[in-house]
Amino acid sequence: MNDMRHMERAVRVDTTKIAARDVQVFYGDTHAIKNVSVDIPDKTVTAFIGPSGCGKSTFLRCLNRMNDTISTARVEGHIEIDGEDIYDRRVDPVQLRAKVGMVFQKPNPFPKSIYDNVAYGPRIHGLARDRADLDGIVEKALRRAALWEEVKDRLSAAGTGLSGGQQQRLCIARAVATSPEILLMDEPCSALDPIATDQVENLIHELRENYSVVIVTHSMSQASRVSQKTAYFHLGELVEYGETGQIFTNPQDMRTENYITGRIG
Amino acid sequence: MTDATASGAVPSGAGQGSLLAKDQRTAKRNAAEGRFKIYGLIAVCIGIAALVLLLTSILTSGLSAFRQTTIAMQVTLDAERLDPSGVRDYDEMAKVTTFGYAPLLRDGLQATIAAAGIETELDPGDAMELISDESVAQLRNRVLNNPDLIGQTIEVNVLASGRIDGFYKGRVSYASAELDSNISPEQLQLAEALEERGALKTGLDWRFLTAPDASDTRPEAAGLGVAIIGSAYMMLIVLVLALPIGVAASIYLEEFAPQNRWTDLIEVNISNLAAVPSIVFGILGLAIFINFAGLPQSAPIVGGLVLTLMTLPTIIIATRAALKAVPPSIRDAALGLGASKMQSVFHHVLPLAMPGILTGTIIGLAQALGETAPLLLIGMVAFVREYPDTPLDGGFFDPATALPVQVFNWTQRSDPAFVERASGAIIVLLAFLLLMNLTAIFLRRRFERRW
Ligand SMILES: Nc1ncnc2c1ncn2[C@@H]1O[C@H](COP(=O)(O)OP(=O)(O)O)[C@@H](O)[C@H]1O
Ligand SMILES: [Mg+2]
Numbered sequence: 001m002n003d004m005r006h007m008e009r010a011v012r013v014d015t016t017k018i019a020a021r022d023v024q025v026f027y028g029d030t031h032a033i034k035n036v037s038v039d040i041p042d043k044t045v046t047a048f049i050g051p052s053g054c055g056k057s058t059f060l061r062c063l064n065r066m067n068d069t070i071s072t073a074r075v076e077g078h079i080e081i082d083g084e085d086i087y088d089r090r091v092d093p094v095q096l097r098a099k100v101g102m103v104f105q106k107p108n109p110f111p112k113s114i115y116d117n118v119a120y121g122p123r124i125h126g127l128a129r130d131r132a133d134l135d136g137i138v139e140k141a142l143r144r145a146a147l148w149e150e151v152k153d154r155l156s157a158a159g160t161g162l163s164g165g166q167q168q169r170l171c172i173a174r175a176v177a178t179s180p181e182i183l184l185m186d187e188p189c190s191a192l193d194p195i196a197t198d199q200v201e202n203l204i205h206e207l208r209e210n211y212s213v214v215i216v217t218h219s220m221s222q223a224s225r226v227s228q229k230t231a232y233f234h235l236g237e238l239v240e241y242g243e244t245g246q247i248f249t250n251p252q253d254m255r256t257e258n259y260i261t262g263r264i265g
Numbered sequence: 266m267t268d269a270t271a272s273g274a275v276p277s278g279a280g281q282g283s284l285l286a287k288d289q290r291t292a293k294r295n296a297a298e299g300r301f302k303i304y305g306l307i308a309v310c311i312g313i314a315a316l317v318l319l320l321t322s323i324l325t326s327g328l329s330a331f332r333q334t335t336i337a338m339q340v341t342l343d344a345e346r347l348d349p350s351g352v353r354d355y356d357e358m359a360k361v362t363t364f365g366y367a368p369l370l371r372d373g374l375q376a377t378i379a380a381a382g383i384e385t386e387l388d389p390g391d392a393m394e395l396i397s398d399e400s401v402a403q404l405r406n407r408v409l410n411n412p413d414l415i416g417q418t419i420e421v422n423v424l425a426s427g428r429i430d431g432f433y434k435g436r437v438s439y440a441s442a443e444l445d446s447n448i449s450p451e452q453l454q455l456a457e458a459l460e461e462r463g464a465l466k467t468g469l470d471w472r473f474l475t476a477p478d479a480s481d482t483r484p485e486a487a488g489l490g491v492a493i494i495g496s497a498y499m500m501l502i503v504l505v506l507a508l509p510i511g512v513a514a515s516i517y518l519e520e521f522a523p524q525n526r527w528t529d530l531i532e533v534n535i536s537n538l539a540a541v542p543s544i545v546f547g548i549l550g551l552a553i554f555i556n557f558a559g560l561p562q563s564a565p566i567v568g569g570l571v572l573t574l575m576t577l578p579t580i581i582i583a584t585r586a587a588l589k590a591v592p593p594s595i596r597d598a599a600l601g602l603g604a605s606k607m608q609s610v611f612h613h614v615l616p617l618a619m620p621g622i623l624t625g626t627i628i629g630l631a632q633a634l635g636e637t638a639p640l641l642l643i644g645m646v647a648f649v650r651e652y653p654d655t656p657l658d659g660g661f662f663d664p665a666t667a668l669p670v671q672v673f674n675w676t677q678r679s680d681p682a683f684v685e686r687a688s689g690a691i692i693v694l695l696a697f698l699l700l701m702n703l704t705a706i707f708l709r710r711r712f713e714r715r716w
Contacts, residue, residue: 064601066597066600069596069597071523071524094603094604095603097603098603099603101602104597104601106594108594108595108597109598110598120602120612121602121603124603124612125603171598174598174602175601175602178602178603
């Protein structure tokens with residue numbers, strides 16, 4: 001299985017994982033996303049940047065249909081993952097979200113033990129054959145999230161008792177434990193101190209090996225550190241999308257340039 | 266920092282002058298705060314005083330209900346008299362009424378008086394008035410339930426009559442006995458003589474909790490047995506019906522229902538329902554459960570159903586508040602992992618809302634336990650002497666009363682001894698409420714301790 005993955009990766013590098021076409025999102029009468037089309041490649045970190053309120057989170061939440069949970073939200077257009085339309089009537093969003101994991105802006109561990117937090121996804125999706133198997137999955141996920149060493153002796157302690165940075169890494173471990181193919185992260189470091197931020201950024205680097213990662217961030221330095229691709233949103237529109245290096249050194253659009261040089265906040 | 270503003274553009278205002286002296290505004294604010302604290306303290310004191318007053322008045326007049334004056338004596342159960350046919354057949358023996366048993370107790374009392382060497386001018390019939398009429402019926406029941414006793418001489422501890430009991434609880438005195446057609450000073454003297462010889466005692470007696478109600482002339486025998494069973498049955502029905510229905514309705518409304526005019530309408534209606542006077546539910550119960558559905562009157566099943574209707578809004582409102590208080594981020598976390606809506610609710614939201622739900626439920630149950638008005642309308646104020654069967658034998662359909670209704674009932678009776686009974690019943694009711702509140706606190710702690 002591992003071999004196959006390697007092969008697949010070799011073939012799939014730079015293939016499109018998510019393809020969005022003419023996506024519109026409305027919250028009641030508010031037009032929050034206007035005509036966004038974007039191709040997000042596999043095994044890459046893609047950063048969404050832009051001033052607050054420009055629709056980054058909204059667009060991110062389209063990719064795992066979390067907008068379905070907001071009664072006023074309406075999504076139009078096409079979004080395909082691996083060539084399959086995720087807004088097709090036959091798609092069950094519950095199944096989709098097992099494939100597209102999400103890490104939220106504010107760490108939101110369940111008020112349960114660390115172990116149960118990580119084991120929750122595998123349990124509901126039946127990913128583990130037995131207890132030992134589940135233990136293995138939990139350990140692996142915590143290791144990936146660089147949290148294992150800190151919590152291995154207190155797996156039965158409350159997840160909510162961890163520090164903010166640890167909680168966010170726990171949430172990442174929790175998302176990773178269900179083996180998603182895509183990981184969406186909405187400003188995962190906004191509540192973290194610089195050290196914790198650094199740990200999470202390192203983590204994102206490693207996650208890229210296996211996942212395609214989409215990260216919303218308001219920190220431009222973070223975008224330039226962790227991402228290969230960057231998309232700049234402005235007032236609900238996708239203004240510019242390209243290689244991170246190019247966006248930061250040679251933006252094509254005035255609005256992008258103003259933003260990265262600090263003239264739009 | 267203060268320097269900067271003080272020396273800056275703002276010329277006057279806060280922060281100027283010495284910090285060691287209070288400026289006028291600060292003094293004023295402090296005074297207002299001090300006054301407010303005093304008002305609050307006064308309010309709390311008034312509340313506590315009212316509570317203390319209430320409790321002392323109830324305890325002083327009601328605690329004596331748990332004590333009872335009894336007379337110990339030997340009774341010879343004469344076979345000739347009690348079972349003339351001699352075959353120990355229940356139906357035959359039942360033909361002997363209490364009139365057949367009264368002489369036995371009268372003789373027993375006379376024997377006790379004689380054995381104690383007490384001189385009295387009272388004839389045996391007048392002396393017999395020391396004993397509660399209920400005791401005769403109790404003796405008869407005892408014999409009917411255990412025919413082997415016939416022919417033996419048994420030890421009995423009979424209830425003293427209400428006036429004698431009252432004498433030992435301070436309700437009756439020699440002076441009042443002079444004016445009372447039900448008791449004479451001579452009878453009180455006899456009681457005192459019996460007490461001196463140890464035959465008559467006043468002590469703790471749990472019959473108040475276990476005995477059924479008794480007639481107007483026998484306050485000493487009136488107990489809460491039927492009322493406690495009736496209340497317990499109704500609470501069981503309310504819990505079993507209202508909790509699942511209420512929680513399911515709340516979960517649906519809060520987590521699944523679309524937000525539209527219909528759900529708004531339902532919401533308004535539920536809030537209004539919580540404010541409907543309870544007697545209205547009684548009329549509803551009378552019309553629907555008794556007149557339409559044909560359920561029996563005075564039955565715990567009807568009382569339980571009416572109280573369920575009354576408790577539902579309370580539980581729904583409390584549960585919805587508890588569900589609303591669960592942070593949305595928990596739902597997002599579960600949904601984001603691919604949990605279904607139902608999984609997110611049952612695995613994460615509900616456990617977090619549990620303390621609130623339980624508190625609401627127990628508050629609702631406590632309300633239901635103390636509710637009187639609707640039960641009066643469905644006939645639970647009836648005089649019931651028979652214990653209802655166990656729930657498995659259809660006990661929910663047997664006539665019963667309820668604690669608050671029993672209190673109401675007793676306060677309607679003329680004999681002052683019933684004031685004591687009613688207060689005693691209130692103590693029992695309060696004890697149950699206290700127990701329920703403690704359960705609520707205990708459950709809250711338990712559920713909250715899981716972080
Ligand atoms: N649940 C919602 N209901 C209504 N409007 C919303 C909701 N969430 C976001 N919006 C609006 O959509 C726009 C985009 O918001 P968002 O995607 O959160 O921006 P960003 O993440 O870039 O700061 C904003 O104008 C915001 O007010
Ligand atoms: Mg956002």
